Amino acid sequence: MEKAVAETNRINGRKFNLDLNKYGIPIAFVIMMIVLTFLSDRFLTLNNIRNVLRQSSILFIVACGQTLVLLTSGIDLSQGSVISLVSMTTALSLCKYGLVPGVIIGILTGLACGSVTGLLVGKAKLLPFVASLAMQYIADGLALISNNGLPVTNIPGNVINKFFVIGGGYVGWFPVPLIIAIVVFLILYFVLKKTKLGRYIYAVGGNKEAARLSGINVDRIQIIVFALSGLLSALASIVLTARMVSGQPIVGQEYSMQSLGATVIGGTLLTGGKGGVTNTIFGVLFIGFMTNGLNILGISTFVQRVLIGAVIIISVYMTSIKKKRS
Amino acid sequence: MKKTVISVLLIVACLFSGFNLMGPAVNAAKDEIVVAVMLPNVGDVYFQKKWYGYSTAAKKLGVKALLYDAGGYANVSKQINQVEDVVQKGVDAIIYHPCHSEAGVPVIEEAIRQGIKVVNDNQPCPAPSIHSTIMIDFFATGRAFAQWVALDSKGKGKVIILPGPVGGDQNTLLLQGQQEVFRRFPGIEILDIQYCESNVAAGLRVMEDLIQAHPDVEYITCFADQLTQGVIQALRAAGKKPGEVKVLGFNMSDLTKSLFEEGWITVLGLSRPVDMASQSMEIAVSLVKGEKVPEMTWIYHDLLTRDMLDVTDLKPNSVPKGWKIKF
Known part of the structure; x- marks a missing residue:
C-alpha cells in the first residue's frame, strides 16, 4: 500500500520512491528555512534558533497532550483554559506555600481537570468535543474566580527568582523549557512505541469496537489520555507562568487552537490511529519558525494568521489524500 | 528510504545553516533607524489611530516603523514571543504597549541588555531599566x-x-x-x-x-x-x-x-492618540540618537460633552478620512 502511495521519481538514472504525503511537511519545513535564510541574515543564527526552540517548547508540550487525545480519535478543547487555571493556581500557591508546593498544586490542578474530562468521556460517554468544551468553560470560570479576575503579580522575590528558571533559565546553551520539552518527547515516544499503553492508544483510535473486542479497556485508555493531556497542559502552563513571572487568568485562550493546528500540520489524523509525537515536532517547529521568520521580516501579524490557516488546509488536504488512497 | 530522506534534509539544512549560524553577516552597516511598535489589539480603532500617529511621525523623522500586533489583550505569550523576535531582528528601539504589565518584564529587560531602547507606551511595564514611559493616567x-x-x-x-x-x-x-x-x-x-x-x-x-x-x-x-x-x-x-x-x-x-x-454618549474622554503616538516615536528616535528624553510623560483624558464639540480641536484624536492600515 505504501508503494501505491509513493511517487516514483528518477534522478541520474536511479529510481527512488518518495512518499510526499509522509515527508511533505519535513520537506516544506526545510524549503521554508532556506527561503527565510535567504530573505534575512538574522533568521538562521544560533541565537535565533535557540529563541524559536524556547518559544516553541511550550506549544510542543501542550501539542503532545493534544496528539495523545487525537490518536484515540478524541479532541481536547479545554487545554487553553486549563493553562489559564493552572497559571492562576500555581501563582497563588507560590505566594502562599512557596516553590515546590506551588508547582505540585499546579500540576495536580491540570491532572484533575484532565481526569474529569476523561471520566466524562470514558465513563459518562459524553463526546470528547462536548466534555472538553464543558471543561473549557469550567476552567475558564475558575481561573477568573480564583483572584477576582485579576492577575497574580505579588509572588515573593525569593520564590520568583527560582521559579523564573523553569521558564527563562539555561543549562549551558539549552533553555530550560527546551530541556523539559525534550524529556516530554522522549517519554511519550517511548510510551507510544514501546509500551502496551502506546499500542492500545493507537488501537483505540484506529477502531474502537475492534479494540474493545480484542480485550482493550477503551474507557480506561480514554481517561488516561485526557488525564495526560491535562497534566501536559499544566506543565506547559508552569513553564509559561515562570516566563511571565505572574499568574494570568486568560493567558491560555489561544493554546487549544494552536495545539490542534500544530498537531494537524504535523500529520496526526483527526480521526485517530495515525501520527505521533515525532509528527508533532514538525508541526510545532513549522509554526514556530514561520511565525519567527515573518516577525523578523516585519510581515504583518494579520498576514501571519492567514498563512498559518493556509498551511493547516494544505496539511490536512495532503493527509486526507493519503487516507483516501490507502 | 526514511533514513535517506532524513539524511538529505539534515544535510541541506546544515549547508544552509552554514550561511550565518554564528550571527548575521551584515550587522553594523545599517543606515536606517528601525523602531518596532508592539501593540496589544490593532483590531481596536484606538490602536489604528495610534499606528497612524507612529507611522506618520516615523516618516517625518526618516525612520522605519514596524507594527507588531498581539491580536488581543489575552495573547500575552504571543506578545512575549514577538518581543523576542524583534530582539533577534536587531531593531534599534521598541515602543512597547504590553498586553499585561508584569508578564513582559523579563523579555523587555533582555531587550534593553541587548542595547535596544525601549519606550513604554500607555500600559505600565515595571521593568526597572525602561528608558522612557509615556502613559495615560x-x-x-x-x-x-x-x-x-x-x-x-x-x-x-x-x-x-x-x-x-x-x-x-x-x-x-x-x-x-x-x-x-x-x-x-x-x-x-x-x-x-x-x-x-x-x-x-x-x-x-x-x-x-x-x-x-x-x-x-x-x-x-x-x-x-x-x-x-x-x-x-x-x-x-x-x-x-x-x-x-x-x-x-x-x-x-x-x-x-x-x-x-x-x-447616546453623554461624556467622552479623549486622550489624543495620534499626538501621543507621535510623541512616543519622537522619544524613541531621540533615545536611539543618544539625546536626552523625559523619563516619564503623563497624558490625561479631556472630558468632552456635546456643548463643547464645536469648540474643541479633534485633530489629535482622529485620522484623515479614508486612511487605512496597509498590510
Whole structure:
C-alpha cells in the first residue's frame, strides 16, 4: 500500500520512491528555512534558533497532550483554559506555600481537570468535543474566580527568582523549557512505541469496537489520555507562568487552537490511529519558525494568521489524500 | 528510504545553516533607524489611530516603523514571543504597549541588555531599566468619570461600571479611580461591575443581560469606544432613548462620534492618540540618537460633552478620512 502511495521519481538514472504525503511537511519545513535564510541574515543564527526552540517548547508540550487525545480519535478543547487555571493556581500557591508546593498544586490542578474530562468521556460517554468544551468553560470560570479576575503579580522575590528558571533559565546553551520539552518527547515516544499503553492508544483510535473486542479497556485508555493531556497542559502552563513571572487568568485562550493546528500540520489524523509525537515536532517547529521568520521580516501579524490557516488546509488536504488512497 | 530522506534534509539544512549560524553577516552597516511598535489589539480603532500617529511621525523623522500586533489583550505569550523576535531582528528601539504589565518584564529587560531602547507606551511595564514611559493616567480618568457622575446626579445615581478586559492594569486603574470617588458618595449605588473584552460584541452581550437585571440604571461608565458602541446597541434594543441612560466612554471613532452627536454618549474622554503616538516615536528616535528624553510623560483624558464639540480641536484624536492600515 505504501508503494501505491509513493511517487516514483528518477534522478541520474536511479529510481527512488518518495512518499510526499509522509515527508511533505519535513520537506516544506526545510524549503521554508532556506527561503527565510535567504530573505534575512538574522533568521538562521544560533541565537535565533535557540529563541524559536524556547518559544516553541511550550506549544510542543501542550501539542503532545493534544496528539495523545487525537490518536484515540478524541479532541481536547479545554487545554487553553486549563493553562489559564493552572497559571492562576500555581501563582497563588507560590505566594502562599512557596516553590515546590506551588508547582505540585499546579500540576495536580491540570491532572484533575484532565481526569474529569476523561471520566466524562470514558465513563459518562459524553463526546470528547462536548466534555472538553464543558471543561473549557469550567476552567475558564475558575481561573477568573480564583483572584477576582485579576492577575497574580505579588509572588515573593525569593520564590520568583527560582521559579523564573523553569521558564527563562539555561543549562549551558539549552533553555530550560527546551530541556523539559525534550524529556516530554522522549517519554511519550517511548510510551507510544514501546509500551502496551502506546499500542492500545493507537488501537483505540484506529477502531474502537475492534479494540474493545480484542480485550482493550477503551474507557480506561480514554481517561488516561485526557488525564495526560491535562497534566501536559499544566506543565506547559508552569513553564509559561515562570516566563511571565505572574499568574494570568486568560493567558491560555489561544493554546487549544494552536495545539490542534500544530498537531494537524504535523500529520496526526483527526480521526485517530495515525501520527505521533515525532509528527508533532514538525508541526510545532513549522509554526514556530514561520511565525519567527515573518516577525523578523516585519510581515504583518494579520498576514501571519492567514498563512498559518493556509498551511493547516494544505496539511490536512495532503493527509486526507493519503487516507483516501490507502 | 526514511533514513535517506532524513539524511538529505539534515544535510541541506546544515549547508544552509552554514550561511550565518554564528550571527548575521551584515550587522553594523545599517543606515536606517528601525523602531518596532508592539501593540496589544490593532483590531481596536484606538490602536489604528495610534499606528497612524507612529507611522506618520516615523516618516517625518526618516525612520522605519514596524507594527507588531498581539491580536488581543489575552495573547500575552504571543506578545512575549514577538518581543523576542524583534530582539533577534536587531531593531534599534521598541515602543512597547504590553498586553499585561508584569508578564513582559523579563523579555523587555533582555531587550534593553541587548542595547535596544525601549519606550513604554500607555500600559505600565515595571521593568526597572525602561528608558522612557509615556502613559495615560487611567486612575485620573476613573476619578474624572466618577466626579462627573456625582455632580450630574447630585450624589444619588445608579451606576454600572464596565472597566473592559479583565487583568489589564489600565482597566484596573480605571475602576479603582471611580471606586475611590464613589465611596465618598453614599447615595450613589454601584449596580454592577462587569469586565469584558473591548469589542462591540462583548459590550452588546454584557449590556443586554445587565439591562434585564437593572432596568433602572442611570449611568454607565465604559472602557474604550468599541465596547461603548456595543453598550449603546443594547440600550437601543431595550427601547431606551438617547440620553435616557447617560453613557460615559472614551476614544472617538467615526461611529462613536456620531453616537455622541446623537446624544447616546453623554461624556467622552479623549486622550489624543495620534499626538501621543507621535510623541512616543519622537522619544524613541531621540533615545536611539543618544539625546536626552523625559523619563516619564503623563497624558490625561479631556472630558468632552456635546456643548463643547464645536469648540474643541479633534485633530489629535482622529485620522484623515479614508486612511487605512496597509498590510
